[in-house]
Amino acid sequence: MDWISRILAPTAFSPRCRDAVKYAAALACQFRCELAILHVVSSPEAMKDETLEQRKAELWTYLGSKCQNVTITRVVTEGDPAGQIVENAHTQAADLIVMATHAYGPFRRHLLGSVTAKVLHDVQCPVWTAPHTERPVDFETVEFRRVLCAVDLVEGSAAVLEWASNFAQAFGATLAVVHVLPGSLLQLGGVYFDPEWRSQAAKSVQEQIVRLPRAPGEILVEIGNVPTTVSDVAARWKADLLVIGRGGQPGIPGRLHTNAYAILRESPCPVVTI
Numbered sequence: 175m176d177w178i179s180r181i182l183a184p185t186a187f188s189p190r191c192r193d194a195v196k197y198a199a200a201l202a203c204q205f206r207c208e209l210a211i212l213h214v215v216s217s218p219e220a221m222k223d224e225t226l227e228q229r230k231a232e233l234w235t236y237l238g239s240k241c242q243n244v245t246i247t248r249v250v251t252e253g254d255p256a257g258q259i260v261e262n263a264h265t266q267a268a269d270l271i272v273m274a275t276h277a278y279g280p281f282r283r284h285l286l287g288s289v290t291a292k293v294l295h296d297v298q299c300p301v302w303t304a305p306h307t308e309r310p311v312d313f314e315t316v317e318f319r320r321v322l323c324a325v326d327l328v329e330g331s332a333a334v335l336e337w338a339s340n341f342a343q344a345f346g347a348t349l350a351v352v353h354v355l356p357g358s359l360l361q362l363g364g365v366y367f368d369p370e371w372r373s374q375a376a377k378s379v380q381e382q383i384v385r386l387p388r389a390p391g392e393i394l395v396e397i398g399n400v401p402t403t404v405s406d407v408a409a410r411w412k413a414d415l416l417v418i419g420r421g422g423q424p425g426i427p428g429r430l431h432t433n434a435y436a437i438l439r440e441s442p443c444p445v446v447t448i
Contacts, residue, residue, distance in 0.1 A: 177340055178205045182268040184212045184259045184289075187232060190274035195236050197302065197444070198272035199244070200316035204344060207269070208245045211236055212262055214255040226250055256292035263297050270446075272302040291435075294420060294447060300337060301420075304444040318345040322413035324352050324404045324437070325383065330419050332386050334448045338417035339388035341446075350392040350411060353379050354403045372397065401436030409442040420447040 183198035185191040195211060202209040213229055233248040251258055263271055275287035294301055323338035325331040335351065342349035355375060376395040383393050394411075396403045408416050421431040438445050 178207050178269045180208045180210065180266055180268050182210050182212060182263050182266060182271045184214065184271070184273050187213070188274065192236065194272050194274040194304065197304070197316060201270070201272065202244045206243065208247070210247045210249065210262070210266055212259065213250045214258040215250065215252050216255055256289045259293050260296045263299055268299050270300050270302060271297060275303055300446050300448050302444060302446050303438060318347045318414040320411060320413050321347045321349050321415045321417065322352060322408050322411055323349065323417045326419065327353060327379070327382055330421070334417060334419040335386050336388050337446070337448050339390070341415070341417070347414070349390040350394060351383055351390055352394040352396065352404060352407050353383060354400045355379065355395065355397045356400055357398050400433045401440055404437050405440040405442060413443050416441050416443055416445045418445060418447055
């Protein structure tokens with residue numbers, strides 16, 4: 175599958191970062207593509223020769239002898255972490271960034287790491303995150319059997335679905351699409367529309383999704399709060415991966431719109447934002 179030829183995996187040497195690199199390595203092995211592991215030193219005072227060598231040496235401990243058929247590059251650089259990740263993704267023409275977040279513990283549903291948030295706002299390629307992962311990743315057992323794609327039926331939905339379809343095909347996974355009708359659209363002045371109107375609205379959405387290229391057979395139309403409902407469906411459907419769009423244009427503040435941000439925080443499985 176040549177649609178993913180280069181994966182970038184930033185690391186800060188934390189356990190979560192190491193798990194993210196394992197995910198990246200598993201994907202690189204599957205797609206037989208290049209893998210670049212990047213560490214950014216943010217403090218100029220820390221950029222001493224011995225520190226650089228120590229960081230480079232530590233990068234070489236990642237993955238060990240695994241992925242012998244994958245070209246792996248390891249880079250240590252200086253600067254603003256988010257800026258360096260975005261710059262490296264651009265200069266290396268990365269097709270996917272796989273990165274950890276620092277949202278964990280009891281507040282993980284309310285926080286998204288600042289570096290991750292900045293990357294999501296500014297980078298143009300898809301970004302893989304998993305802020306909810308509580309247990310270490312076993313490199314040997316990383317697999318994807320069920321891929322869920324959430325679409326909002328605005329411009330870009332076809333591209334999001336195409337990415338999800340390609341990924342599902344590469345892993346032999348089952349693909350489903352979910353669209354959530356916000357509850358606020360189904361009421362006016364506190365009065366809810368009747369069930370027949372809701373049924374017609376759901377039917378209309380299904381017809382629009384069917385017309386999208388690569389639309390799968392299983393289409394789920396739900397009603398409710400968008401982030402919560404998408405996350406609930408992902409849990410109920412036992413998705414191994416959730417694919418969503420992040421909206422807007424690169425470089426424009428607020429590109430990661432509210433729903434995408436909330437889905438990232440609440441999702442029970444890894445999320446790829448397109």
